[in-house]
Structures are given as structure tokens and as C-alpha cells.
Amino acid sequence: MNATFVLLDLRRITRNWSAMFFTAVLPTFFYLIFGATVDAKGADIGNGNVAMYVMITMAAYGAVLAATSVSANAAVERVQGWGRQLGLTPLADSSFVAGKAVVAMSVAAIPVALTYALGVATGARGSATAWALSALLALAGSSVFAVYGLLVGTAFQSEASAGAASGSIVVFAFLGNLFVPLSGGLLAFAKFTPLYGYAALARYPLTEGWLTDGSRDPLWLPIANVVVWTLVFGALATWFVRRGRERQ
Amino acid sequence: MTTTPLPPTGSSGSPAVELRSLVKTFPARRGSGRPAVRAVDGIDLRIEPGEVVAFLGPNGAGKTTTLDVVLGLTTPTSGTAEVFGRAPRQAVVSGQVSAVLQTGGLLRDLTVRETVRMIASTYAVHTPVDEVMARAGLEPLADRRVSKCSGGEQQRLRFALALLPDPRLLVLDEPTAGMDVTARRDFWDAMHADASAGRTVVFATHYLEEADSFADRIVLVAGGRVVADGTTAQIRARASGRIVSATLPPVRAAELVAQLRTLPGVGSVEERGTRVVVAASDSDAVARFLLAAGGSDLEIAAAGLEEAFMTLTTASATARTSTTDTTDTTDTTDTTDTTDTTDTTDTTDTTDKELVG
Numbered sequence: 001m002n003a004t005f006v007l008l009d010l011r012r013i014t015r016n017w018s019a020m021f022f023t024a025v026l027p028t029f030f031y032l033i034f035g036a037t038v039d040a041k042g043a044d045i046g047n048g049n050v051a052m053y054v055m056i057t058m059a060a061y062g063a064v065l066a067a068t069s070v071s072a073n074a075a076v077e078r079v080q081g082w083g084r085q086l087g088l089t090p091l092a093d094s095s096f097v098a099g100k101a102v103v104a105m106s107v108a109a110i111p112v113a114l115t116y117a118l119g120v121a122t123g124a125r126g127s128a129t130a131w132a133l134s135a136l137l138a139l140a141g142s143s144v145f146a147v148y149g150l151l152v153g154t155a156f157q158s159e160a161s162a163g164a165a166s167g168s169i170v171v172f173a174f175l176g177n178l179f180v181p182l183s184g185g186l187l188a189f190a191k192f193t194p195l196y197g198y199a200a201l202a203r204y205p206l207t208e209g210w211l212t213d214g215s216r217d218p219l220w221l222p223i224a225n226v227v228v229w230t231l232v233f234g235a236l237a238t239w240f241v242r243r244g245r246e247r248q
Numbered sequence: 249m250t251t252t253p254l255p256p257t258g259s260s261g262s263p264a265v266e267l268r269s270l271v272k273t274f275p276a277r278r279g280s281g282r283p284a285v286r287a288v289d290g291i292d293l294r295i296e297p298g299e300v301v302a303f304l305g306p307n308g309a310g311k312t313t314t315l316d317v318v319l320g321l322t323t324p325t326s327g328t329a330e331v332f333g334r335a336p337r338q339a340v341v342s343g344q345v346s347a348v349l350q351t352g353g354l355l356r357d358l359t360v361r362e363t364v365r366m367i368a369s370t371y372a373v374h375t376p377v378d379e380v381m382a383r384a385g386l387e388p389l390a391d392r393r394v395s396k397c398s399g400g401e402q403q404r405l406r407f408a409l410a411l412l413p414d415p416r417l418l419v420l421d422e423p424t425a426g427m428d429v430t431a432r433r434d435f436w437d438a439m440h441a442d443a444s445a446g447r448t449v450v451f452a453t454h455y456l457e458e459a460d461s462f463a464d465r466i467v468l469v470a471g472g473r474v475v476a477d478g479t480t481a482q483i484r485a486r487a488s489g490r491i492v493s494a495t496l497p498p499v500r501a502a503e504l505v506a507q508l509r510t511l512p513g514v515g516s517v518e519e520r521g522t523r524v525v526v527a528a529s530d531s532d533a534v535a536r537f538l539l540a541a542g543g544s545d546l547e548i549a550a551a552g553l554e555e556a557f558m559t560l561t562t563a564s565a566t567a568r569t570s571t572t573d574t575t576d577t578t579d580t581t582d583t584t585d586t587t588d589t590t591d592t593t594d595t596t597d598t599t600d601k602e603l604v605g
Contacts, residue, residue, distance in 0.1 A: 004369035008362050016357060081353020085409070087321045088349070089370040090341040 002091070006099045010106055013070060022166065023069060024110045027062030031055050031115050034179075036122035046207040048126025053206060055119035056134045057178050060202045062111025063142035064195065065169050068149035070104040072165040075153025079244060101146065108142045126206055133205035141198040144230050145169070148194070151237035154244055169195070181212040191217075194233075197225025262333030264417050264448040265295040265318055270327035272313050287313040288324070289472030295450060297332075297416065302459035303452040304557065305469035311452040312350065314469070315421050318450070319347050331417060343371060343413030348406045350422040350452075356395035360386055360405055363394060367409045374412045384408035385438055400431030404438060420451035424458065436462060456557060468560055475560045483560075490531035490550055494543035495522050504541050511537060 014020060035041060035054025043050045077083075086096060112135055126134075152165035173179055176195030177187065190196050200209075200222035209217040272288040288310045295301055303311045316322040317329045320336030331339035339345045354363060364381060368374045381387055384404045389397060397405065403423060410418060423439075424432040436458070439449075453459055459466050460480050468476040468483060476483055496504055505524060508517045513529035523545075528534045531548050538546060 002369050005366055008358070008366045008369075012355065012358050012362070077353065077355060081349075082355055083353070084321060084349055085353055085367070085406075086370070088319060088340060088347050088410070089367055090343070090372070091370040 002095060002099060005091075006102050009099065009103050013073075013103065013107060014110070019069060020110075023062055023066040023107065024114055027058040027065070027111045028114045028118055030061070030179075031058040031118060032122070034058070035124070036118070041123060042125075046210055047130045048206050049124065051122065052119065052124040052126040052130070053203060055115055055124045056138065056203050056206060057199055059112045059115040059135070060138040060141070060199050061169075061173050061178055061195075062115060063108040063138050064145045064173075064198070065166055066108040066111060067104045067142040067146040068152075068169050069162055069166045070107050071100065071146040071149030072153035072162040073149075074100050074104075075150050076157060076159060076162055079154070079157045080159075101143070104146045105139065105143065108139060112138055130205040134202050137202040137205070141202060141226065144198065144226065144233065145194075147230070147233040147237050151233055151240055154237065154240040157244070177211075183213040187211070187213065187215075191221065191225065194225075194229045197222040197229065201226060262330070263294050264297045264299070264332060265293065265450065266328075266330045266333075267291050267293040267314070267317070268328045270314065270317060270329060271325045272310075272317065272322065273325045287472055288317070290327070291469075291472070291474055293467065293474060293477075295448065297448050298446050300449045300462065300464045301451075302463035302466045303450060303469060304454065304456070304459045304466050305452075306454060309469040310472035311469055312421055313472075315347070315419050315450070315452060319345065319419060339417070343373070344415055345417040345419065346410040346413050346415035347419035347421065348403065348410050348423050350425055354394045354402060354405065356393070358394055359391050360394060360397065360401075361390040363405060364408055364412070368412050371413055375414050380408045380411040383411060383438070385434070398431070400427045400434060403427065403431075403435060407435070407438060415447070417448045417450065420449065422452050422454070424453070424455065432458075468557065470560065483557075490529075490548055491525060491527055492531050492534045492538065492546070492548050493520075493523050493525045494535075494538040494546045496524050496538075497542040498522065500541065504538075504543075507541075508534070508537070 031054055035051045035058065038050070038054075041049065041051040041054075045053050078086075116131070116135060149162075149165050152168070153161050155161070156164065172193055172195040175190055175193040176199055177190045178195060178199050182190050200217060204219065204222065209219060209221075211217065270288050270291040270293075271286070274285045274287060276284045291310070291314060303315070305311050313322065317324050318331060318336055320338075320340050329336055331345050334342075336345070358366065361377070361381065364377050364386075368377050381390060384407045386401075386404060386408055389401055389405075392401075394402065394405065407423070410420075420439075424435050427435065439462070451458075451462070464479065466476075466478065466480055466483050467474055501519070501522070501524070505517055505519060508514060508524065508526055511528070511534060514534065515527040515529070518525045524538075524543075526534050526538075535546060535548060
């Protein structure tokens with residue numbers, strides 16, 4: 001691992017204020033609106049309260065957005081010539097990927113840390129296990145969406161594709177039961193969308209699977225969702241990366 | 249593998265670059281109907297340490313693809329490439345070869361100094377960051393964002409990056425493309441200032457002036473092949489000696505042009521309005537023919553490097569004539585061999601000014 005390389009890259013990404021606003025500040029702001037200031041924030045949910053439920057959800061949303069945008073940008077930069085510049089150095093592909101993974105996870109940790117800090121200050125309540133485990137799951141699960149960002153960035157190869165990747169995350173968040181509590185047919189459909197499993201899993205230490213409409217997901221459901229989407233993203237990303245290489 | 253510097257020993261005595269029967273084809277893209285492209289079509293080339301070689305050729309001649317192979321950025325379809333006696337990628341990893349690429353991208357939101365530090369961090373051993381920045385004249389720009397640098401400044405940054413491993417071979421792919429005259433001069437000034445003894449330099453260009461003023465040797469590439477290889481004087485001598493032009497009688501123009509093409513020693517025939525411009529080795533014969541056919545305002549001029557370039561590259565593009573093909577081993581009467589310096593009897597006037605491409 002090349003610390004200088006990773007730190008310079010991290011500094012470059014985090015000083016991009018407009019991008020950091022969307023990935024770090026906006027999820028925190030959403031938590032304040034939908035979590036910390038609602039009347040029902042103190043109501044019990046599983047091992048904690050509603051404020052904690054919204055806090056985990058928004059932290060997960062921010063982490064996914066960060067991981068997606070870092071990896072999509074990395075893919076676009078690579079095909080736009082930075083890859084050729086790096087190809088003139090001893091840096092191996094594997095070191096590049098490992099370094100980017102560290103950068104993506106570090107950036108993803110920012111919204112998680114901010115939201116959780118704000119949660120502590122504004123009355124989010126839950127068991128110690130729920131706090132620790134949910135943060136860990138939100139962070140670890142966002143790596144799946146780093147693969148998604150790589151896939152979109154490699155597939156479209158333009159600066160707009162990084163924006164498209166982040167934009168699609170917003171859509172997935174609605175469909176995945178992150179922003180508005182879904183019910184009925186929409187909820188049934190939501191369980192097949194990419195962000196549902198990840199967010200449900202991050203909340204599982206708190207909710208133990210209980211949903212706002214009173215129904216309950218068995219643990220295997222969010223796990224199956226995450227596994228399937230990981231396989232889908234991984235297969236597509238591999239295919240696009242190979243196609244890009246052949247074209248050179 | 250990323251940090252182990254390979255010893256430079258064991259490679260002494262090897263040529264800086266050795267390409268044997270190099271071929272690179274790009275497959276047809278599915279669905280686009282685009283046919284397969286043979287970008288490099290059998291290049292043999294040997295460059296000795298310390299040489300400064302210009303790769304000269306029109307766009308699409310295969311220059312960039314050939315240099316990509318030398319840099320290990322792409323693998324040849326067939327044939328072999330060695331840099332200081334080892335595989336190109338190994339030479340890159342050991343810091344023996346570096347490059348300024350035409351399309352080498354930079355990260356727009358890094359500063360100049362951060363970019364140099366970032367690339368420097370990938371080498372186990374490198375020239376100090378401050379030193380390469382000074383050599384490329386980047387000190388006043390150190391804290392400027394790459395996005396705020398002009399094309400020429402970005403190119404000097406790429407040059408600084410290429411200096412980091414203190415390479416024995418420096419490859420420059422169209423280093424001054426898109427620069428204005430001042431930026432181009434600044435860039436070459438920086439290059440000359442750096443002229444460390446013994447550094448091998450290979451640069452691709454389509455500016456004849458650059459090839460002529462900076463290189464010891466010119467390798468002329470067209471259609472994925474080497475069409476000429478030699479010193480500037482040799483290349484100029486390769487041009488069909490002189491340029492003959494005349495105004496033709498309009499009624500017979502087409503017929504005369506057709507006849508001109510069949511005359512012995514005629515390299516190219518070009519119509520410019522009512523005038524016809526002929527590059528020919530036997531200018532007297534062409535002049536006699538034109539006058540007899542009713543041509544007027546006859547002019548005879550010595551061919552410059554540009555005409556040599558045109559003659560050689562056009563000839564290979566249309567019908568690969570035997571006189572312009574180094575890879576054709578049956579063609580032994582030609583001057584394509586670099587060691588062949590006997591061909592100095594050509595009447596070409598070497599004092600004429602080349603046109604800038």
C-alpha cells in the first residue's frame with residue numbers, strides 16, 4: 001500500500017466541496033429533517049427508537065453514494081488517460097485497486113461518522129450492539145456499490161457517467177425503502193431492488209427485521225438480496241472492464 | 249513487484265529498443281461494421297543507446313501504437329519488442345523507460361506539485377520532486393491546479409513526470425501537438441536543457457521541422473510500416489530529386505497528367521488549378537516532356553524534406569513501390585539502411601528551406 005498516493009488522492013476528493021456536499025452533508029441534513037425533528041422520533045423500534053432508524057438509513061445512503069461516486073470517477077479517470085499515465089509507472093493494477101478501495105471506504109466513512117455523531121446529539125437511542133453493528137454493516141455493504149460505480153463508470157466512460165451513477169442511487173434509495181416508508185405492492189417490489197437488502201441489513205441489528213407496516217423480513221431476505229446484486233454487479237463490471245481492455 | 253528496482257546491469261550492450269516483425273491489429277468492432285485495422289504492419293527497428301530518433305509520419309501511420317508497444321501499454325499481435333534487452337513492462341517497472349504521452353491524462357483537480365508527488369510515490373527510487381520540477385520549469389506553477397494550466401504547461405508537467413525515474417530511454421509521443429510556436433520552443437528548450445549525456449530519446453511527430461532540428465535519425469512511418477530510415481540528409485535525398493511544375497494547355501490537361509504518371513522516375517503528380525506539380529528524379533526529362541506538350545511557365549525547384557515526406561508516404565499509401573519499403577528484403581538497391589551513407593551523390597540541394605508542416 002502506497003500511503004502517499006492514497007493520502008493525496010483522498011485529499012483531492014474530499015476538497016471537492018460540491019461532491020462532498022451531496023455525499024456527506026446532504027444525508028446528515030436528511031436525517032435532521034426525517035429523523036431528529038419528527039414527532040415520532042422517540043417512538044420505540046426494536047432495540048432503539050425511530051430517530052436511530054432514520055439515522056442508520058441516512059448513514060447507509062451517504063456511504064453508498066460516496067462509494068459509488070469515488071469508484072465511478074476512478075473508472076472514468078482511468079479510461080480518460082490517467083490509466084495510461086499510471087501505465088508508465090511501476091504501480092501495479094492490484095495496488096491501484098487496493099488504494100482506491102481504501103479511498104472509497106474512507107470517504108464512505110465520512111457521512112456515517114457525521115450522521116452517527118449528530119444522532120448521538122439529537123436523541124437517537126439504541127443498544128450498544130445496534131450502534132456498532134449497524135455502522136459496520138453500512139460501511140462494509142457500501143463496497144458492493146463501489147463495484148456498481150466501477151461498472152457504470154467503465155460502461156459509459158464519460159464524466160457524466162459518474163453523475164448518472166450517483167443519480168441512480170437516489171432512485172434506488174426511493175425504491176429500496178430508504179426515504180419514504182413503503183407498503184403494499186410497492187414494498188413487495190422494493191425487496192427486489194439493489195438498495196433494499198443493504199439498508200435492511202444495516203438496520204437489522206436495530207429492527208430485527210420488523211418493518212414500519214408491521215410485517216417482518218426474515219434475515220435471509222436482505223442477505224439474499226445483497227448476495228444476488230453483488231453477483232450481478234460483479235459479473236457486469238467484469239464484462240465491461242474486459243470489453244474496455246480489448247478495445248485498446 | 250511494485251517496488252523492487254531491477255538492477256540496470258545485465259542489459260548493457262543491448263539496444264535501447266529492438267522491434268522484430270512487429271504487427272498490431274485491432275479487431276473489428278461487433279455491430280459497427282468497422283473492419284479490422286492493421287495499425288502496425290511488420291516493423292523492424294533497432295535503436296542504439298544514446299540515439300535521438302524522430303518517428304515521423306502522418307496521422308494514423310501507426311506511430312502511437314508502435315510506441316505503446318515499446319512502453320508495454322499494449323501487447324503486439326505478433327512479433328517481439330524489447331527495451332534494453334527485456335520485456336517493455338519490465339523496463340518500465342525498473343524505471344529504465346518513461347514517456348510523455350499525447351493522450352496521457354492528468355487529474356484536473358490535483359495541483360502540479362501534488363501530481364508530481366503522486367507519480368513519484370509509485371517509484372521505489374526517483375529523482376527528487378523539486379529537481380524535476382525545476383528542470384521542467386514548473387516552479388512558478390507548483391500550487392496551480394492542473395485544470396488551470398495551459399496545454400503547454402500540462403505538457404511540461406508530463407515531461408517532469410517522465411523525468412522522475414531518470415530513464416535511460418525517453419519516449420515522447422507528439423509532445424508539442426496543439427501548442428503554439430512559443431510553447432513549442434519552450435518545450436524543446438526544456439528538452440535541450442535536460443540533454444543528459446547518453447539518454448536515448450524517441451519522439452513521434454508530424455512536424456518536419458522538429459524532426460529535422462532535434463533528431464539525429466528519422467524513421468519515416470506510413471501505413472504501419474517503416475518507409476524510410478536514415479539521417480535528415482539521407483531522407484531528403486530519398487525524395488525524387490526535384491519538383492517540376494508548369495501550366496498545362498487546358499484542353500489536353502487530363503491526358504497529359506495521365507501520361508506524366510507513366511514517365512520513368514516520376515514520384516507524384518499533383519494538379520493545382522491549371523498547374524501540374526511533378527516530383528521526379530529525372531527533372532530534365534519531365535521538363536522536356538512538359539515543354540514539348542505545350543506547357544508554359546515552367547519551374548524547377550529542389551525538393552525539400554516536405555516533398556520527401558510526401559513522396560515517401562504517398563507512395564506507400566497507394567501502391568507500396570519497391571523503392572520505399574524497408575521490409576522488402578529483395579530491394580537491396582535502395583538506401584533505406586541507416587548504415588548506408590554512400591548515397592550522397594544525389595543532386596538535391598540541401599540548403600533549401602524546409603516548409604513547416
